[in-house]
Amino acid sequence: MKKTVLITGASRGIGAATAIVFAKHHYNIIINYNKSENEAKKLGEYLEKEFQIKVHLIKADISKKKEIENMIQEINNLNIKIDCLINNAGIDNDSLFEDKTFEDFEETIRTNLIGPFWLSKLIGLDMFQRKTGKIVNVASTNAIDTYYPMSIDYDASKAGLVSLTHNLAVQFAPYINVNAVAPGWTKTDMVKELDEQYIEEETKKILLHRFADPEEIANVIYFLCSKEARYINNEVIRVDGGWYI
Ligand code: NAP
Numbered sequence: 001m002k003k004t005v006l007i008t009g010a011s012r013g014i015g016a017a018t019a020i021v022f023a024k025h026h027y028n029i030i031i032n033y034n035k036s037e038n039e040a041k042k043l044g045e046y047l048e049k050e051f052q053i054k055v056h057l058i059k060a061d062i063s064k065k066k067e068i069e070n071m072i073q074e075i076n077n078l079n080i081k082i083d084c085l086i087n088n089a090g091i092d093n094d095s096l097f098e099d100k101t102f103e104d105f106e107e108t109i110r111t112n113l114i115g116p117f118w119l120s121k122l123i124g125l126d127m128f129q130r131k132t133g134k135i136v137n138v139a140s141t142n143a144i145d146t147y148y149p150m151s152i153d154y155d156a157s158k159a160g161l162v163s164l165t166h167n168l169a170v171q172f173a174p175y176i177n178v179n180a181v182a183p184g185w186t187k188t189d190m191v192k193e194l195d196e197q198y199i200e201e202e203t204k205k206i207l208l209h210r211f212a213d214p215e216e217i218a219n220v221i222y223f224l225c226s227k228e229a230r231y232i233n234n235e236v237i238r239v240d241g242g243w244y245i
Helices: 013-024 037-051 065-077 102-130 152-171 196-204 214-225
Strands: 004-007 028-033 055-059 084-087 134-138 177-183 236-239
Touching: 004 013, 013 028, 013 037, 013 084, 013 214, 028 037, 037 055, 055 065, 065 102, 084 102, 084 214, 102 134, 102 152, 134 152, 134 214, 152 177, 177 214, 214 236
Parallel strands: 004 028, 004 084, 028 055, 084 134, 134 177, 177 236
Antiparallel strands: none
16 A cells, blocks of 8 residues: 655655655645645645556645644545655745845744644644654754844744654654754755855755755665664664755
8 A cells, every 4th residue: 555645745845856856756735735736736736647656636735733733634634644644834034134134034934833733732742642653844054053134023933843753753752753854055946046145155065065955865865764774763864965054
């Protein structure tokens, strides 16, 4: 029987690349999206046709408790059990510290941290009862050792997500592997607004001298859910091309 992965924010970027990697490995996929309905639909159609798997699209804003709960209700109504949960959806509200509002900070924390908490709790408890499951949180190197003047809320949210990863690994031991991936700069819509000079400066700090392709992050996310990674737990894996400052 095919396994099922739920990927939040799978309409674009790293989430969409992750959906493709899981599809190549014959998983059925639940694509969660919020605003990008067309992209999500296109991806779903492509995956079903190309890989002969079942894809469900679920619209839910993961910064909102009710929408998360509705998504879980929808999954239960479909009688689907989640084998892997990928907390990938995220936002960066880049703005200078002096311009950053309470509401900016709140939105970032709700999306990048509280949403993953609530989803992991509800889905994780079900996995725990079934004594099987994997959770991968998509954090960022910003959670660990990099500080940007524009992203105080983002950095705090991702540090929180790393902390959440460790706590969930304890809560769900010994049945669920809970890990995080910490990507460095990755070529997605999230970085398309950066100016060229800044990209050049940042690229110089990466030993591989380039930003990651989304599938290079997706491959590691998949690996953490594979049986080859069954003894990896409570870990944060940097995927940043070798970052040095
Ligand atoms: P992206 O291309 O901007 O895609 C973000 C995805 O998150 C979209 O699918 C979007 O869905 C979804 N999303 C945003 N807010 C949501 C909400 N409230 N509810 C549900 N879905 C929501 O970004 P990305 O680069 O792929 O980022 C994916 C993850 O990697 C994020 O957690 C990000 O922080 C992390 N990351 C990225 C980089 C990088 O350099 N790109 C580096 C480190 C970590 P809709 O469009 O449908 O709303």
